[in-house]
Amino acid sequence: MQLPPALHSRLAGGPGAAEPLPVERDPAAGAPPFRFAARRVRFPREHEFFEDGDVLRHLYLQDVLTQVTEAPERPRVPEFTCQVAGCCQVFDSLEDYEHHYHTLHRNVCSFCRRAFPSVHLLDVHILEWHDSLFQILSERQDMYQCLVEGCAEKFKTSKDRKDHLVRCHLYPADFRFDKPKKSRGPATPGAAVRASAEAPGDDGEQSGGDAMEVCSEHAASLPEPVGERRTSGHRIPSTICFGQGASRGFKSTKKKKGHQ
Amino acid sequence: MPSFRLVERFAAFLLSANFIQAHHVERKAGSPQTALRKARREQQLISKRLLRDDASEEAEGGCVAMILGETEIQHFLRLAQQGTEEKERERALVSLRRGLQHPETQQTFIWLEGSMRTLVGLLTSNQALLQLEAARCLHELSHSEQSAVAEACLPATSYLLTYLSGHSSDFIELCLYTLGNLIVESEAVRRQLLPQGIVPALAACIQSPHLTVLEALGYALSQLLQVKEAPEMIIPSVLGSTLPEHILRLLQPGPKLNLGVAVEFAWCLHYIICSQVDNTLLISHGGLSTLGLLLLDMAGAVQRTEDTGLELLACPVLRCLSNLLTEAAMEVVGGQNQLEDERVVAALFILLQFFLQKQPSLLPEGLWLLNNLTANSPSFCTSLLSMDLIEPLLQLLPVSNVVSILVLTVLCNVAEKGPAYCQRLWPGPLLSCLIGTLASPDIEVVGQSLELLQLLFLYQPEAAKDFLQQSGLQVLERHQEEAQLQDRVHALQQTALHQ
Numbered sequence: 001m002q003l004p005p006a007l008h009s010r011l012a013g014g015p016g017a018a019e020p021l022p023v024e025r026d027p028a029a030g031a032p033p034f035r036f037a038a039r040r041v042r043f044p045r046e047h048e049f050f051e052d053g054d055v056l057r058h059l060y061l062q063d064v065l066t067q068v069t070e071a072p073e074r075p076r077v078p079e080f081t082c083q084v085a086g087c088c089q090v091f092d093s094l095e096d097y098e099h100h101y102h103t104l105h106r107n108v109c110s111f112c113r114r115a116f117p118s119v120h121l122l123d124v125h126i127l128e129w130h131d132s133l134f135q136i137l138s139e140r141q142d143m144y145q146c147l148v149e150g151c152a153e154k155f156k157t158s159k160d161r162k163d164h165l166v167r168c169h170l171y172p173a174d175f176r177f178d179k180p181k182k183s184r185g186p187a188t189p190g191a192a193v194r195a196s197a198e199a200p201g202d203d204g205e206q207s208g209g210d211a212m213e214v215c216s217e218h219a220a221s222l223p224e225p226v227g228e229r230r231t232s233g234h235r236i237p238s239t240i241c242f243g244q245g246a247s248r249g250f251k252s253t254k255k256k257k258g259h260q
Numbered sequence: 261m262p263s264f265r266l267v268e269r270f271a272a273f274l275l276s277a278n279f280i281q282a283h284h285v286e287r288k289a290g291s292p293q294t295a296l297r298k299a300r301r302e303q304q305l306i307s308k309r310l311l312r313d314d315a316s317e318e319a320e321g322g323c324v325a326m327i328l329g330e331t332e333i334q335h336f337l338r339l340a341q342q343g344t345e346e347k348e349r350e351r352a353l354v355s356l357r358r359g360l361q362h363p364e365t366q367q368t369f370i371w372l373e374g375s376m377r378t379l380v381g382l383l384t385s386n387q388a389l390l391q392l393e394a395a396r397c398l399h400e401l402s403h404s405e406q407s408a409v410a411e412a413c414l415p416a417t418s419y420l421l422t423y424l425s426g427h428s429s430d431f432i433e434l435c436l437y438t439l440g441n442l443i444v445e446s447e448a449v450r451r452q453l454l455p456q457g458i459v460p461a462l463a464a465c466i467q468s469p470h471l472t473v474l475e476a477l478g479y480a481l482s483q484l485l486q487v488k489e490a491p492e493m494i495i496p497s498v499l500g501s502t503l504p505e506h507i508l509r510l511l512q513p514g515p516k517l518n519l520g521v522a523v524e525f526a527w528c529l530h531y532i533i534c535s536q537v538d539n540t541l542l543i544s545h546g547g548l549s550t551l552g553l554l555l556l557d558m559a560g561a562v563q564r565t566e567d568t569g570l571e572l573l574a575c576p577v578l579r580c581l582s583n584l585l586t587e588a589a590m591e592v593v594g595g596q597n598q599l600e601d602e603r604v605v606a607a608l609f610i611l612l613q614f615f616l617q618k619q620p621s622l623l624p625e626g627l628w629l630l631n632n633l634t635a636n637s638p639s640f641c642t643s644l645l646s647m648d649l650i651e652p653l654l655q656l657l658p659v660s661n662v663v664s665i666l667v668l669t670v671l672c673n674v675a676e677k678g679p680a681y682c683q684r685l686w687p688g689p690l691l692s693c694l695i696g697t698l699a700s701p702d703i704e705v706v707g708q709s710l711e712l713l714q715l716l717f718l719y720q721p722e723a724a725k726d727f728l729q730q731s732g733l734q735v736l737e738r739h740q741e742e743a744q745l746q747d748r749v750h751a752l753q754q755t756a757l758h759q
Contacts, residue, residue, distance in 0.1 A: 038673045
């Protein structure tokens with residue numbers, strides 16, 4: 001297919017529409033037995049016209065394996081340690097470190113050191129666990145917001161919210177980022193409480209630590225690591241100390257029925 | 261209406277045995293294409309993506325992954341949960357993940373009591389690397405062709421969605437591909453994902469600056485938009501979210517345009533537009549101008565021969581433009597949202613030439629756009645003439661019957677505008693081409709040629725004389741007995757003889 005050379009320069013030129021030649025129709029045009037009428041055509045989703053292009057698309061999807069191996073190189077780097085004070089996790093790749101950092105150090109509650117997967121959940125947590133104004137207001141109005149992005153519902157109690165999550169949003173009843181607060185009153189800011197989330201009901205099962213557990217501290221804001229310890233049953237061994245590179249949070253622990 | 265019926269017949273040609281083999285995606289029996297075509301006709305065309313990092317496979321020792329039995333699976337799970345050393349726990353999960361590459365292991369895993377529960381526990385643990393490995397295990401399962409295996413992943417979906425608002429790009433990418441695979445598995449899966457808030461979660465995640473995340477998101481969204489119930493159940497809420505603006509933003513041409521990302525979102529846009537839910541909204545967001553500029557950009561890429569894989573993007577973009585042009589909003593003459601830049605026509609021809617060389621099966625789609633551009637536009641018809649594009653158009657006639665019909669239709673669009681247009685069509689190479697198409701064994705090709713002839717005879721009387729001189733009458737006579745053609749043949753014979 002030979003294209004006129006001027007076409008390429010036209011493409012490089014500025015926008016513009018051609019001044020149309022005069023239009024002059026004769027009523028006999030397209031009149032029976034003829035049928036032509038100039039018309040824009042639309043094709044709906046499942047139309048056969050799209051078959052070839054759709055097949056091409058799916059061949060591409062199914063070939064993605066090839067493309068993935070052409071993904072950017074992941075160089076192994078010499079081992080390095082997480083720089084967050086109190087964390088001594090070691091890495092040999094930047095991607096692993098990135099995920100570690102975001103999981104454990106990024107959305108961390110400055111009151112109780114719990115880590116959350118997102119800013120949104122952290123904000124909800126701070127509001128509900130550490131904001132005394134919230135406690136007061138929640139006695140008068142519905143303050144417990146639904147956790148699902150895009151749902152504006154609010155509830156009187158965290159149990160009501162959980163029921164809503166389960167019924168309307170088909171969330172699991174033991175959703176790990178919706179632990180109800182057990183005791184009243186917020187933790188003292190800065191207290192290094194060993195926050196231990198509840199077991200999801202099944203004691204026989206041990207998971208690799210609980211979702212909201214973290215043990216890293218930022219040196220600058222680190223208070224005395226003694227503070228209030230509201231653990232039950234198991235005590236934190238005295239040899240473990242926050243702020244001294246303790247990696248306790250990364251070791252598996254027995255489930256503790258601890259509470260805030 | 262006549263031309264619509266004609267175009268319906270074009271589509272039928274794609275399926276007919278008469279179709280010229282050479283110019284289409286290969287149709288060998290037993291080839292993957294055959295299976296895909298069959299699936300599409302049964303409206304069951306689904307594909308899944310598998311994200312597997314082969315580089316790390318090699319680093320792990322490169323031996324072939326074994327099928328794991330119940331005991332081994334339980335062993336690895338226990339180690340992963342309760343092992344004393346992090347590395348040991350990770351290694352256990354890696355072993356499990358590699359085993360899960362086998363369908364047999366997958367089956368054993370899902371039927372093992374408590375296994376998914378444990379995996380979800382590891383997915384939500386605070387050990388970042390265990391989380392990642394657990395997510396990879398889930399991903400393997402999501403890719404399974406067996407419904408039971410994929411559906412076994414349902415307990416994890418609320419977490420996968422929660423993690424989309426995190427920050428770790430690799431992890432989010434993995435969650436997105438996993439979700440994308442699960443989405444197409446069954447309506448049952450979607451009946452859970454939709455109330456769990458997948459649309460708002462995607463709308464939040466699309467603001468990520470990471471290209472890998474965006475491509476994965478586009479993939480997941482395209483899967484969601486492609487499902488049968490999408491027009492009623494999904495597209496309205498997608499249109500009501502911030503997704504349309506972001507999709508169009510990600511399709512803006514320029515140095516930041518990434519082909520992998522653009523391909524996914526162009527397909528998303530196609531599924532939305534061809535569902536005809538609310539295309540006016542997309543037009544009001546500047547969809548038409550974005551797509552037009554993208555078309556120009558793609559033509560530029562062809563000119564610079566930076567066109568690897570470009571057909572994957574061109575196809576949905578052409579479809580979107582063609583369908584948008586049929587919206588009522590487009591009928592407002594001189595409105596803000598008009599597509600009037602003749603560079604669009606220039607770009608389209610550059611793409612047509614590209615298709616002819618690389619992917620002839622897409623020529624009909626390109627010509628469909630040309631039809632929609634020229635049908636109601638004297639300006640674009642004039643552009644075709646002033647930019648000397650009639651001859652290149654005629655060069656496409658021999659490609660196939662479907663292409664012939666579309667080319668003739670576009671020529672009719674030009675001719676029906678009157679004498680000023682026909683004078684530029686004849687004299688010229690059109691005559692001998694028409695004599696050729698009139699000799700086609702295909703009725704629709706001949707029929708469309710007759711329509712064009714009528715217009716030419718009407719607006720350019722000298723054409724009839726030339727036609728007679730080139731033995732046109734003899735060619736017409738061949739069709740005198742054909743029921744679908746004879747009235748028109750007869751009328752033309754009369755017109756020609758009375759000149």
